[in-house]
Amino acid sequence: MRKRYVGIWSDGDDLMVDIAPTLNGILLKPNGRISGLVPAKPSGPAAELRDSCAIVFVVSGHPSELIAVLTEDLGDEVGHSTYLSHGHASVVLILRDEAKWSEILPSITEFVWGYEMWPVTGGRTAAAAVSVVEPQPTRMAGLGDISCDRVGFESAAQIRQFNANLALLARVVSGYAPEIWPLVSSLHAQVSQIAERLRVDERTLSQKLRTGLMSSQTILIETNAIVTLYCSQLGSGTLPLHRAAFPVGEYSLLGIGGMCRSAWRLYEHLNRTFAQHDHPTKIRTLYPSLGPFDPFGGSAERRDFSTWRQANYALDHLHETPDNEPRFHVPYFSSRWGFHESLHSISLSWQCLYASATKEWNLLTVTHEFLHAQVRAIFAEIMKPADGTTGDHAEQITMRYNERSGGTSALQSMQVAYVEALVVCRAANYLARHLTGEATEVDHPVDRHITTTQLRDLVRNHTGVIHEIAVHVLDYRYVYNGRDEEYVTSIWSSWALVPSVADQIEHYVLRTVCALAARTEGTTNKARFADARLRFRGILVRLNDKDTARPVFSDALAVLDDKAACGRLSVQFSNLRYVVELTQTFFFDERLNTELMDDAQTEEVDGRFVYDIEPGDYRGGKIGSPVGFLLDRFPTYSDRAGTDEAEFESIWQMLQLI
Amino acid sequence: MAPSTEREFRRFTAIALVHPELSSPADVSKRLVTRLGAPKRITPGPSGWSVTRMEYTAARKYYPEHVGGDDRNRGEAGYAHDIYVATRDFGGRVGPVLLIASPYIHFLEAIHKLLDGAATRPAIQYLGIDMPSVYRSLDASGEEATVNRVTMQVMGEPNADLVSLSGKKPLHSSIHEKLLGITKPYGIGVNVDYEGTDCRISLTRHGRINWFQTAEDRVAHPLVLLDRIHRDGGLKKVRRYPLKREPLGSTVTEETE
Numbered sequence: 001m002r003k004r005y006v007g008i009w010s011d012g013d014d015l016m017v018d019i020a021p022t023l024n025g026i027l028l029k030p031n032g033r034i035s036g037l038v039p040a041k042p043s044g045p046a047a048e049l050r051d052s053c054a055i056v057f058v059v060s061g062h063p064s065e066l067i068a069v070l071t072e073d074l075g076d077e078v079g080h081s082t083y084l085s086h087g088h089a090s091v092v093l094i095l096r097d098e099a100k101w102s103e104i105l106p107s108i109t110e111f112v113w114g115y116e117m118w119p120v121t122g123g124r125t126a127a128a129a130v131s132v133v134e135p136q137p138t139r140m141a142g143l144g145d146i147s148c149d150r151v152g153f154e155s156a157a158q159i160r161q162f163n164a165n166l167a168l169l170a171r172v173v174s175g176y177a178p179e180i181w182p183l184v185s186s187l188h189a190q191v192s193q194i195a196e197r198l199r200v201d202e203r204t205l206s207q208k209l210r211t212g213l214m215s216s217q218t219i220l221i222e223t224n225a226i227v228t229l230y231c232s233q234l235g236s237g238t239l240p241l242h243r244a245a246f247p248v249g250e251y252s253l254l255g256i257g258g259m260c261r262s263a264w265r266l267y268e269h270l271n272r273t274f275a276q277h278d279h280p281t282k283i284r285t286l287y288p289s290l291g292p293f294d295p296f297g298g299s300a301e302r303r304d305f306s307t308w309r310q311a312n313y314a315l316d317h318l319h320e321t322p323d324n325e326p327r328f329h330v331p332y333f334s335s336r337w338g339f340h341e342s343l344h345s346i347s348l349s350w351q352c353l354y355a356s357a358t359k360e361w362n363l364l365t366v367t368h369e370f371l372h373a374q375v376r377a378i379f380a381e382i383m384k385p386a387d388g389t390t391g392d393h394a395e396q397i398t399m400r401y402n403e404r405s406g407g408t409s410a411l412q413s414m415q416v417a418y419v420e421a422l423v424v425c426r427a428a429n430y431l432a433r434h435l436t437g438e439a440t441e442v443d444h445p446v447d448r449h450i451t452t453t454q455l456r457d458l459v460r461n462h463t464g465v466i467h468e469i470a471v472h473v474l475d476y477r478y479v480y481n482g483r484d485e486e487y488v489t490s491i492w493s494s495w496a497l498v499p500s501v502a503d504q505i506e507h508y509v510l511r512t513v514c515a516l517a518a519r520t521e522g523t524t525n526k527a528r529f530a531d532a533r534l535r536f537r538g539i540l541v542r543l544n545d546k547d548t549a550r551p552v553f554s555d556a557l558a559v560l561d562d563k564a565a566c567g568r569l570s571v572q573f574s575n576l577r578y579v580v581e582l583t584q585t586f587f588f589d590e591r592l593n594t595e596l597m598d599d600a601q602t603e604e605v606d607g608r609f610v611y612d613i614e615p616g617d618y619r620g621g622k623i624g625s626p627v628g629f630l631l632d633r634f635p636t637y638s639d640r641a642g643t644d645e646a647e648f649e650s651i652w653q654m655l656q657l658i
Numbered sequence: 659m660a661p662s663t664e665r666e667f668r669r670f671t672a673i674a675l676v677h678p679e680l681s682s683p684a685d686v687s688k689r690l691v692t693r694l695g696a697p698k699r700i701t702p703g704p705s706g707w708s709v710t711r712m713e714y715t716a717a718r719k720y721y722p723e724h725v726g727g728d729d730r731n732r733g734e735a736g737y738a739h740d741i742y743v744a745t746r747d748f749g750g751r752v753g754p755v756l757l758i759a760s761p762y763i764h765f766l767e768a769i770h771k772l773l774d775g776a777a778t779r780p781a782i783q784y785l786g787i788d789m790p791s792v793y794r795s796l797d798a799s800g801e802e803a804t805v806n807r808v809t810m811q812v813m814g815e816p817n818a819d820l821v822s823l824s825g826k827k828p829l830h831s832s833i834h835e836k837l838l839g840i841t842k843p844y845g846i847g848v849n850v851d852y853e854g855t856d857c858r859i860s861l862t863r864h865g866r867i868n869w870f871q872t873a874e875d876r877v878a879h880p881l882v883l884l885d886r887i888h889r890d891g892g893l894k895k896v897r898r899y900p901l902k903r904e905p906l907g908s909t910v911t912e913e914t915e
Contacts, residue, residue, distance in 0.1 A: 483816045
């Protein structure tokens with residue numbers, strides 16, 4: 001185990017310092033704080049605390065550039081003195097003395113934003129002897145406080161709290177993570193809009209408007225809660241370190257600021273790429289003026305999806321420059337939520353801090369959550385009435401559906417297609433229940449002729465399944481670039497830790513088959529199901545043969561090997577394939593996929609473009625595609641939540657992203 | 659054994675190194691001990707460049723299979739190999755570079771290994787090419803550099819795929835237009851005119867340079883091209899070794915009109 005902890009506690013005017021494999025005892029001492037360190041190189045000697053030495057905590061804008069110089073250019077002594085941490089001070093040097101720091105500083109000045117140096121003698125450093133050079137704040141446009149005028153008492157308190165939180169966040173961002181400024185700006189704009197909606201006299205509003213007002217208040221409270229948490233995480237580990245503390249024992253000295261920046265880079269890359277292609281805006285502005293298509297893909301009995309492809313209404317064929325500023329989620333770490341997405345936030349599992357280089361806690365899992373927001377936005381746009389239309393929207397859609405009419409525009413055709421998707425999901429659900437004997441009187445399949453009441457029921461009950469299938473298809477195509485092995489291993493490794501998956505194993509098997517069917521040969525449902533099942537099964541067999549196999553792998557394998565279960569899945573797949581084809585044909589964008597994977601650092605090895613970089617290598621160049629880089633790393637990850645090396649690899653790969 | 663002129667005038671491969679101890683031909687020759695004869699300065703080189711031809715002996719294993727035949731397996735180091743060394747200080751963030759060229763890629767790799775092993779800190783870096791900016795720059799170029807081939811990486815596929823377009827003005831072809839959104843620049847082939855002669859040169863984004871050397875003065879042409887790319891901001895220092903891998907993925911070549 002090469003991991004060390006650096007710890008500090010107060011002893012009068014002095015600070016006591018220790019570096020050792022375990023240091024929890026320090027947390028019991030006055031002002032005691034610790035943080036983990038791993039040597040920058042995975043093998044070879046690593047500097048230890050000496051009777052007399054200098055410990056330097058370095059804040060860098062691009063840590064991988066800095067580490068490349070330290071480990072490749074400045075000789076073995078410096079290389080072996082270099083450690084990595086989770087904090088903003090992501091590089092920690094244990095040097096023989098202060099003079100060594102003075103010697104190397106000129107070589108790395110361009111990569112150093114700030115630093116703190118502790119001269120240590122006999123395990124003790126005098127607070128007065130600590131040198132602190134704080135990062136120069138990047139000048140940002142002033143945002144100003146959001147006004148509380150004419151806002152109710154409780155909301156005004158929330159706005160005041162938000163103003164204070166944002167001021168704190170702005171200070172941290174300008175000094176330590178200027179790349180996150182668009183988030184600060186976006187939060188300010190979003191809460192300004194909420195505040196405007198709250199400037200009303202509640203007593204004058206109708207019931208419906210009062211409900212809307214309460215909804216705005218709830219969003220404000222949730223936003224405040226998440227910004228508070230984010231301030232705590234991103235603001236942890238700022239200089240001066242010897243005076244600050246992060247209230248999470250294992251990271252209490254250096255915090256997790258560096259990891260927050262890594263999470264932001266991954267999220268921002270996804271968000272920027274999707275925002276550049278802005279599918280919801282394309283649908284809103286272009287679909288109403290495009291001609292209709294056959295929403296049923298030929299007759300309902302025998303689908304012919306090729307007519308959809310000929311229509312060229314796929315989003316990558318439509319060119320429209322987005323004019324909207326992208327909105328942002330707050331990407332933070334959560335042990336309560338794990339990977340989760342809400343209106344203003346997206347969380348990564350806390351375990352990613354030390355195990356993101358394991359299959360179970362790999363960072364790509366967050367892309368599934370991210371894509372939920374994209375899919376939700378696309379379908380919300382589809383189901384909106386076009387500008388200038390009048391009358392009951394639900395009635396009109398229902399009528400067109402019952403007439404099997406694509407309407408007069410691509411938007412109307414897509415609305416009918418969405419209803420058909422709801423109907424087939426309902427049918428798939430019914431058939432599954434019928435085949436298992438769970439169907440009841442009220443479970444009868446929906447008629448091909450529906451009422452507006454049934455439409456509302458369908459939306460309420462089956463929207464989730466459509467979104468889930470669409471997200472799986474897009475995740476498999478965009479993020480995993482259509483790679484079966486990586487995709488199946490990733491989602492099933494993460495599901496292996498979720499108890500409810502084992503309880504609904506057939507449902508999760510079906511979701512996986514639907515995703516794999518997006519790149520499947522064969523035109524008939526039966527052939528496509530058989531092909532996807534075969535590929536899925538092959539991967540599960542390999543996973544299940546390993547010593548580290550999870551029980552859920554054999555559970556899934558049992559489903560795929562059970563004739564009756566496969567019969568049920570095949571029938572459901574025949575219905576859900578409609579959703580797969582709808583997503584694949586209309587919403588998968590090859591141009592977006594290209595941008596998402598674009599990175600000139602990759603090279604071809606054994607038939608694939610790869611980064612060809614190993615943990616402990618530091619090339620210094622900025623990773624162009626965090627998604628591509630993490631996908632490239634994935635096959636090398638350990639499973640069963642990792643090994644000692646996995647923590648080093650986790651920090652190494654996250655620092656590569658910044 | 660004297661070098662075989664007709665053999666040496668073939669497809670050359672070059673990489674450019676960036677290191678404070680590698681700024682002159684002497685920095686190379688003092689590390690390669692089996693030199694034959696004195697290095698010969700090639701004149702005239704393009705402005706700012708100093709170009710030298712050097713002759714070394716080494717085993718024939720460095721020859722490609724179709725050239726070396728059975729002799730490739732002999733261990734003697736008695737076969738002559740020519741290399742060219744060109745130096746220039748680009749200044750700014752790139753600094754002084756040393757370009758080494760040889761018709762035998764394995765020989766080039768062996769020379770690199772020797773230089774890398776002898777270099778003290780910092781580590782050797784290389785000249786990389788920002789290919790999107792090269793496409794933009796040469797797209798608008800005049801007569802001195804004509805693009806005759808572009809090679810692009812197809813992104814949205816699980817397996818590696820390169821597609822090449824050749825012919826007249828491939829950057830302006832309708833096929834290139836169609837491929838723009840789903841591919842990314844990987845390499846380029848350029849015909850460079852310099853002092854009344856021309857030379858076909860190809861570059862990859864990793865900094866690998868190739869040209870067909872029909873006469874010794876053609877060694878100037880890739881240097882002219884690098885100057886041009888530098889002028890438009892397309893050169894950068896990288897830590898990735900340019901010859902680490904050679905793309906083997908399926909390459910589809912389309913002739914443009």
